[in-house]
Amino acid sequence: MERTESTQDTTAFNMPDWMQIQFADQKREFNKRPTKIGRRSLSRSISQSSTDSYSSDSSDDETSPRDKQQKNSKGSSDFCVKNIKQAEFGRREIEIAEQEMPALMALRKRAQGEKPLAGAKIVGCTHITAQTAVLIETLGALGAQCRWAACNIYSTLNEVAAALAESGVPVFSWKGESEDDFWWCIDRCVNVEGWQPNMILDDGGDLTHWIYKKYPNMFKKIKGIVEESVTGVHRLYQLSKAGKLCVPAMNVNDSVTKQKFDNLYCCRESILDGLKRTTDMMFGGKQVVVCGYGEVGKGCCAALKAMGSIVYVTEIDPICALQACMDGFRLVKLNEVIRQVDIVITCTGNKNVVTREHLDRMKNGCIVCNMGHSNTEIDVASLRTPELTWERVRSQVDHVIWPDGKRIVLLAEGRLLNLSCSTVPTFVLSITATTQALALIELYNAPEGRYKQDVYLLPKKMDEYVASLHLPTFDAHLTELSDEQAKYLGLNKNGPFKPNYYRY
């Protein structure tokens, strides 16, 4: 896979050593893995409301879940969550999410007749949120048995985990687990008597990695891996290149529909949301420079232009640069406008795009944020020097103060603004979850030989199917080809309608 797009996800290039497929990489600090979170951030809905409702309840219970004895109402204790009693509240959140994930619900309906995942034993490792719960329960409805752990030590919504456990899903995760807990939970998912997974759904590659290290024999029964994150996909490509990938893997991160939503459509809205929630600024008349005119940059530019900002663009790629021109943006080098702009937004997938030198030249009050990837685009480290004062003025908002009193407003300490300071709509997560479900179905049902020990993109046709499952949300009516037209175009009436590389 060539990977140079300036999207939010093109992280982890040349990711250094930790991918060396050795246990050592588990030593990394968990709370410093911004890349890994990638686009898979959490919808606010439950986190906030649940915090409101249960904060007292949760905070005063300091016993580790590993040390607790809990049973669900059916008597099972094959799970480990913060507090099984929170199940009811979590169930309500799941029900609300179901309303906004019509594609998965449609899959469930179709599954009433056939069970495409009958016999599937899926072990999963993802963020555990209401949206994930809808996915897991959909997989169950399609015939699969699932066991689940969290892919991030902070992102589990305890109430949702409780609801899953209550409904019989063996889930092992809680918010704020330690690194040791993290691997213990994963191990509890796979290391079970009388149960061996035959499918893996991973997000970041940790689960896959663990099985590789600890239970390599398990791969004999595994039919495939579905991986969603940039990081995890990168690990898979490395394995593949090294000839060590021993089952087919599906890269769902790069499916067209998911990319368009993760980058263009989602960022078009979240750039406005993230800036408003953190700074309450007015967009009208503001001068903004957007670094990078890939899909993320295009979304940011379009939104800000529509709100009356004056937008400049920087680019390294002449084709994207020409697009910026044709779309009505002045293409500049950052240096040319750095003194005059009110906002600097990075969307490059690159590093050190905004340097200390740039920061030194910005005007008082300039807002700096990152919509691109990781936390490398702005050289935040260069601001940790004695002559500069940092003042935390609000959650996720720092004033960095120069000796002459100039203040730069740094958002989310240079991490992804939209993940830190805004929320991802359930609809976007629905597209991802549907893509994951279809990838699992495809890999599980593929005839012998269709997939080898390699990394695959979701077939175009299934990508189109994901899209079609989301059209009813918009009351959108697709036109069907007549036989004559299909023949004229040389197409199958049911698609795929475009070549695989089509991404306009």
Place this chain on the structure above:
Amino acid sequence: MERTESTQDTTAFNMPDWMQIQFADQKREFNKRPTKIGRRSLSRSISQSSTDSYSSDSSDDETSPRDKQQKNSKGSSDFCVKNIKQAEFGRREIEIAEQEMPALMALRKRAQGEKPLAGAKIVGCTHITAQTAVLIETLGALGAQCRWAACNIYSTLNEVAAALAESGVPVFSWKGESEDDFWWCIDRCVNVEGWQPNMILDDGGDLTHWIYKKYPNMFKKIKGIVEESVTGVHRLYQLSKAGKLCVPAMNVNDSVTKQKFDNLYCCRESILDGLKRTTDMMFGGKQVVVCGYGEVGKGCCAALKAMGSIVYVTEIDPICALQACMDGFRLVKLNEVIRQVDIVITCTGNKNVVTREHLDRMKNGCIVCNMGHSNTEIDVASLRTPELTWERVRSQVDHVIWPDGKRIVLLAEGRLLNLSCSTVPTFVLSITATTQALALIELYNAPEGRYKQDVYLLPKKMDEYVASLHLPTFDAHLTELSDEQAKYLGLNKNGPFKPNYYRY
């Protein structure tokens, strides 16, 4: 090549019999080849002004150029044009075009040191316009010898042909030549004593075809073919599939930059222009349905939405359909809105998208036009029935009148609106011409073995180079990667910056 995009160019696929590589296909009617013209229409600038200036002059001279004795001022008579005396006027047009084709002029400048086409003997067959003249003279400046014929019997601008002949280019073409003249001119280009072409620049494939039929041995010396049109590219792929392609060929039609300009950017402007020039209608508040949401459809929709029209979209591809939804257009089936819309625009690459049944249900005054391809998208033939009256109300505008008095306004008889009723800006033609020049340079200079007897896309890096040559027009300043950044991204500092399939 997979071919299902709903762009303006996806014509002629499955084109039935005429590609049988037999002389018979030359019998087709020349003025019924709308596909062949494709996007390569002519800028109005010269056609109109020259017509104004010379119409009397041209019309009263009925002698065939083949029967005339003409010499240019240097005494050469190795050309055949309408009237060599028109050279001065043609030269002015070429000079004006030069001002708007900065990329070719930049190539000329670089050619002062090196001559990348030194030794090249190029035979060309394209529309003969001021823009083409700038290309031909640029090829000359790069070191090539050129001989040229027209690819269309109507499109030659006589004054430009005269100016080329006067400056020493052997050019054989005039406006309104007969079919017999057409092939005679081509033959005069290649059938010369003491000169054999080693490069072909073709537009439609007729020149290539002629050499295949008449002088197959010439291919021994030919290093490559550069083909620009959809039709010609299709013919080449057919030859390749049949194992009959005996030199490398470059498909410049599908280069990214060209496609973006031909489809998205150009149509965004020409849909407005074409509708205004033909109907003087007001866009604000009008209800419009656009069939097809590929690049052409996206351009049309964006422009009309911006002008205050209410736009509906039809699509067969769920991914494009979802994009239409996210961009703010109601996705409908044509039947749902056909009674209420003021304008119907086809952009599908398909056939019979607008049927007689649809036409019967449209409201009085509804405007119908085609921005897609060919003349098949609207079933115009179905309107040639006795009960309907056709009234030509203006050039390119017909009222088709139903027995009850209802009038449908049909533009350009269902042929491409933007080719028939608006003009193509020189800037778009500049991108095409630059792409052609670079493709010639690449094929001519490629080391042995880089290209086999197959059809190739322009290398990504050259596509990027075409784009970069057009940035100065916008006073656009490209950012360069630092060494550190290039390493981080795993890129060469000079590109290519994206994978080949990248088309966002």
Place this chain on the structure above:
Amino acid sequence: MERTESTQDTTAFNMPDWMQIQFADQKREFNKRPTKIGRRSLSRSISQSSTDSYSSDSSDDETSPRDKQQKNSKGSSDFCVKNIKQAEFGRREIEIAEQEMPALMALRKRAQGEKPLAGAKIVGCTHITAQTAVLIETLGALGAQCRWAACNIYSTLNEVAAALAESGVPVFSWKGESEDDFWWCIDRCVNVEGWQPNMILDDGGDLTHWIYKKYPNMFKKIKGIVEESVTGVHRLYQLSKAGKLCVPAMNVNDSVTKQKFDNLYCCRESILDGLKRTTDMMFGGKQVVVCGYGEVGKGCCAALKAMGSIVYVTEIDPICALQACMDGFRLVKLNEVIRQVDIVITCTGNKNVVTREHLDRMKNGCIVCNMGHSNTEIDVASLRTPELTWERVRSQVDHVIWPDGKRIVLLAEGRLLNLSCSTVPTFVLSITATTQALALIELYNAPEGRYKQDVYLLPKKMDEYVASLHLPTFDAHLTELSDEQAKYLGLNKNGPFKPNYYRY
């Protein structure tokens, strides 16, 4: 009337001496009255098609209509037109116009019951076009007797005049009449035995002026004047100020609906149309400066921004300037950007906004045009100097060439671009014509004392009525207030809904 808006119509302020209400002003050159035409330019539809059809017919008949004996089919010879035989063709044009003027047709329908203009004897002096014909015949349907002359010696469409004459309207006008003919025609309208006008519909004030000078006693029977043009309204205000206005007059030029359409909506479309038709330029990426951010400027800026141009604005009024900022345009002084822009557009209502000094500093190929008013905004006179060469490259397009070869592209010699180089949609003319009809009805039926010898704006309620008559075109459904809501708002359920000054 306070008059400082930078709209297209704010012409002629401080108009010097010719308004001195003396016969002398008739000596002015008729073809140099760009202001007078104002926004009421002609739809192209008939002019072009009729030219096509009848050019030979018309051109070979050199007899002055004043010297011809013509009768219509009913035997009447109370008219004077170019050629009564062209009536049939003109009738078709009128019928086409009727289709796009639904408001007048709606008025005709309502008139089947009551005849609000029964007894009205209207003398009119306007452009004579298909749209005017629809107005005149509507006035007839409402009960009025009309006699008509042209307000401009060039603008009469002979076929339409013939059709009116054939249907029994005494019309006196032809295209290309002399100045002497002009006044003779007006005189023939008013100087009739046994018929005296009681209403005047004027466009420019010439008819009113003629009656003042020649038949002042006629005003005893005249109930009112309806005047549409900026110039004519100005003359009326001068008369009023001088105490010489002896009947009520209605200024229909400044009604809200008309202004919005004449300025914002119409210019939003015609700026693109005018630039394309004259220069075939591409808008994407072009740098444009728009001088003036009134309604006209707002329309131009919005359209160009939507097409991907980069737009700068100049303003003198800080409130409009702040709006430009909030709408996303850099507010600059012309000097700051004059060297870099590709297009300069004036929309100020002012004079010498673009000076020779600015023109000297523009870059090669810069396009300069006027969308504001008159021909004073660009100091064109300053370009008539020996060192500059003018080259007419196309109708309405001049290249002005500096000694160093730099070319400035001047459109329409600095006159209004949209009047010279694009057309006015019938829909805009429909709003004007409906406003005129309602103003006539209002003045004719107003109870004694409602209007004094002064200049009035159309009552808000009638302005709203004009708007409501045009809503069906868009299939638009107005909401009605409930009794409770009307009471809550303190409004009459039928309007007016806004205070008189409301213009947002």
Place this chain on the structure above:
Amino acid sequence: MERTESTQDTTAFNMPDWMQIQFADQKREFNKRPTKIGRRSLSRSISQSSTDSYSSDSSDDETSPRDKQQKNSKGSSDFCVKNIKQAEFGRREIEIAEQEMPALMALRKRAQGEKPLAGAKIVGCTHITAQTAVLIETLGALGAQCRWAACNIYSTLNEVAAALAESGVPVFSWKGESEDDFWWCIDRCVNVEGWQPNMILDDGGDLTHWIYKKYPNMFKKIKGIVEESVTGVHRLYQLSKAGKLCVPAMNVNDSVTKQKFDNLYCCRESILDGLKRTTDMMFGGKQVVVCGYGEVGKGCCAALKAMGSIVYVTEIDPICALQACMDGFRLVKLNEVIRQVDIVITCTGNKNVVTREHLDRMKNGCIVCNMGHSNTEIDVASLRTPELTWERVRSQVDHVIWPDGKRIVLLAEGRLLNLSCSTVPTFVLSITATTQALALIELYNAPEGRYKQDVYLLPKKMDEYVASLHLPTFDAHLTELSDEQAKYLGLNKNGPFKPNYYRY
């Protein structure tokens, strides 16, 4: 003043009995005065951060400020605030606000030479926020002595009040004061020995009312009242109509600049912000109906259209309706689309625009909110019936659940969304505060006789001055008229540039 615009502020029409100028109206419930707050909501910046920092501090101090003995560092105790020790934190907030209120800071600079408010004794009653503090201290810098109370029992930021008290401003207010406290604070402002106000700055009319009731003689010395709120302005017009207004009053609510920012520009941003913060919804592809196409509606529609929503509009006024059409929105009656839309937004200034019948027909998940005025636009009361269940899912977000399980998402219980669920940028408040300052200067310095005992709008020229003071924020450069141009336009070079009624 005619007041029927459908803006956010057109509240209080036919406001019933409480304006009877009797003490009784003080009995109204304070927390039910949504109208009064109007647009003057609070920037979040301080409220949130201060809450974060001081919540513990504030909450454990239950002593009423009236019972405390506090002195500032200079020994003065002529104030009553929650806790004088919070001054330092409040000062920082004021300093941050100063950075975003450049116009007031510019006024301070000019005041170094002249003191236009020297001798002024201003009593003020407004929200007490950082932005107000900047205003108060600016008035001080201009020469005035000020005493201040709060116009709302909840809106005082205690830290800011402390900072003002510390710097010597006698301020009487705290957050959460009782109704009795409210009037006690106002009385402490005006009932002072040896000090009598000669100017009033009011926001809601309570202060004015109190003086009328208690100290009518004070009006002998008072030069004028500046009132900002719709409610207060309404009370003044009532007083004026009743002949009881005994000093000039300036209505700053209706100045052009303020209206544009309060309605069009601010709502364009806050509709997106308010919806995102409450629902995390995605805008792309959503169907939205906006009731009312005044300035607020225009802003909402433009923003949502730009974000890819499909927007329908309802209107009662045909002129605004026609504008909606021309801007590209389908004009419908609410009933036509109520079943299909995802969001309903009211912007009418009317009552019961969304009725129970509409609510019954909405689809599951439909979001309903009010951007217009007050809390009357949606008939929320009709939802308080036994068969419907209310569920508070988040702050300001209720699910109203029908017996069949359908949920309607009601925001802010039908009160103004942007006041309840988003924040007002400081820049908007800066425009208001500057307008207030200039109005005070104008009234205080006006020559005898310029203003009578009536309600006035801010002179156009001062409105323009407010705008010009805000242009530097955008680095915007105003063009100046030349003498020749000013003469041509008949304008003073320094303005005013437009007639008073100009509001485009």
